[in-house]
Amino acid sequence: MNILILGSGGREHAFAKKLSESTKISNLYVAPGNAGTDAIATNLAINPTDFAQVKETVLQHDINMVVVGPEAPLVEGVHDFFLADEELKNIPVIGPKKDGALLEGSKDFSKQFMEKHNIPTARYQSFTTDTLAEGKKFLETLDAPYVLKADGLAAGKGVLILNDLEEAKAELEEMLSNQKFGSASSTVVIEEFLKGIELSVFVLTDGKNYKILPSAKDYKRIGEGDTGLNTGGMGAISPVPFATDDFLTKVEELVVKPTIDGLQKDGIDYRGFIFIGLMNDNGNPSVVEYNVRMGDPETEVVLPRIQSDLLDLFEGVATQTLGDKSYEVTPQTATTVMLVSGGYPEAYEKGKEITGFNTVDDSIVFHAGTTLKDGKVVTSGGRVMAITSFGDSMDEALEKSYKSIDKISFDKMNYRKDIGFDLK
Ligand code: ATP
Known part of the structure; x- marks a missing residue:
């Protein structure tokens, strides 16, 4: 199969890596991608929200499935665009249509949805x-x-x-x-302000069946001890130690099932990921937000833990046979630490050469804001690379991530040295 991934971050590199491991893949394209996806797939310099360009690319490269990374193309209706086009309508899109994307695109809509379907959330x-x-x-x-x-x-x-x-x-x-x-x-x-500790649970659904993907916790603030400005995310851990079986059963019964049922009852045919931001208040889940795509950097710890063929799962989403698909997750812990440009999330410089990442052998290096310039990999964004490692414990995985980071450098490189600090 020929697959096109839309997006350019660490999340999309993680998708590309997982899909490149599938026995069913023929050609893999990422649009626009980054220097990391360039090494394992073909980057295409198009804008994912320019649907005319997306169409041209899909026809030109004989694409059989489109996987949408970020929310913008979904909220703007890329899936609806495919369904309404004679030449594209049979090509599956992994990601909801506009009606489902409203769960992220409108907080008022998502609160009404939760209230209507009795899903626990703040008043x-x-x-x-x-x-x-x-x-x-x-x-x-x-x-x-x-x-x-x-x-x-x-x-x-x-x-x-x-x-x-x-x-x-x-x-x-x-x-x-x-x-x-x-x-x-x-x-x-x-x-109302919700008390408790936050985590994210991810669901892949074909509109009828669903798989609950590994839980994750991300670290949003720039500074150690969760201080300073908010960022896109400075690191993540999966699984989340306080997401016990008992808690996850509550999440499935009180949140996941009513969400999938609610979408069906409301006539929303949802095919894709649902990211559920949750507050755990003394073992009780309450929904903070829905996102209609995977999180970044959570994807960089969630997907590497999935041992099943991701393309096979996506085919299940497209044909509404997700319930028949095998789905295995490694019990090991995955951690990721994001390397960012000095100054981020405020003003920062780009175009800095990144060295040493090719010598990392104990971690996976997911590129985020990187690009190729004169044969060199240089920074092109605030968040530059996510360094993911596995361990039998969170500490073991984190130690590997930090040892790998010691090998990597670029001018004004910054990262948090305390990912997972609140879980120890
Ligand atoms: P994101 O960047 O996570 O997509 P967003 O703009 O979609 O953010 P929310 O996730 O709804 O917004 O809120 C951002 C953050 O604010 C949450 O991750 C949470 O930490 C905090 N927050 C939101 N709602 C509440 C609440 N009711 N009680 C406590 N904290 C909250």
Whole structure:
């Protein structure tokens, strides 16, 4: 089979690596990809949200399946575009259509969905410019901290958590009346603050059947001890030690099954990944958010643990036979540590030569923001590489990741030295 992966990050390199191991693969393409995917697949310099370009590429390379990495093409309707096109409609797309992608594209929609299907989540109400005064009154009924969420996609920056009521009211006004996050904040969800410790559970579904993929915990802040600015993610661990069998059974019964059933009841034919962000409050799960694609860097620890043929699972998604597919996961722990450009997540420089990564033999080097320039691998983004290792324990895996990192260098390279610190 000829497969096209859309995207260019560490997540897409992890997809490419796993799919390249499939016995069913003939040709593997990544668009636009990075220097890592270039080494194991063919990179195609197209924009994943330019659907006319995607179509041309798919026809030119005789693609049999498209795997969508990031959320933007899904929210913008790449799957719907395929279904509506005579030449593309029989080519499966792994990723939901626009209706399912709303679970991530609109926080108001996802909260309504959870409420309707009795899925545990924080109590909430949504407000628009017309109901700003009611929004302020609703804030008065809640206890600090106050959680304000822009309804639409805001590059991971649309959630504000504030301790002061007056500040929360002022921010609500900024979001609604002054469009702090553009049209993404023309509706704002205000919700109760959830206590507990966060983790993510990933589900692959064909709309009827599902497989629960390994759980993972990521580290979002730039600074050690989870301090400083939010990033796309500085590292991840899988499995999550506190995700006990008992907790995961609750997640399956209270969250996963009602989510799959709810999608069916609402007439949403969902084929792809569901990323469920959860709060574990004393052993009880509550949904913080849905994403309609895999997480990055969680993919870099989740996929390497899956021992089954990923392409076979994707074929199950396409033909709604996922329930018949074999699915094995290694019990070993996987850890990943992200190498980032100095200055990230604020201003940083690009084009720095990366050395030593080819000498790493005890870890998997997933490229994120890298590109080839004059035959050399150079940095091209804030998050540069994710260094994934296995171990019988989290500490063993982390030790391997950090030893491998010692071999890699580029100007102003930065990384967190405390991934997993809260799980020890
Ligand atoms: P992401 O970048 O994770 O996709 P997002 O913009 O989609 O972020 P959310 O995941 O909904 O937004 O929220 C971002 C973070 O804010 C969460 O990962 C969580 O740490 C925190 N958060 C969100 N809602 C709550 C809540 N109700 N109670 C406590 N913390 C919350």
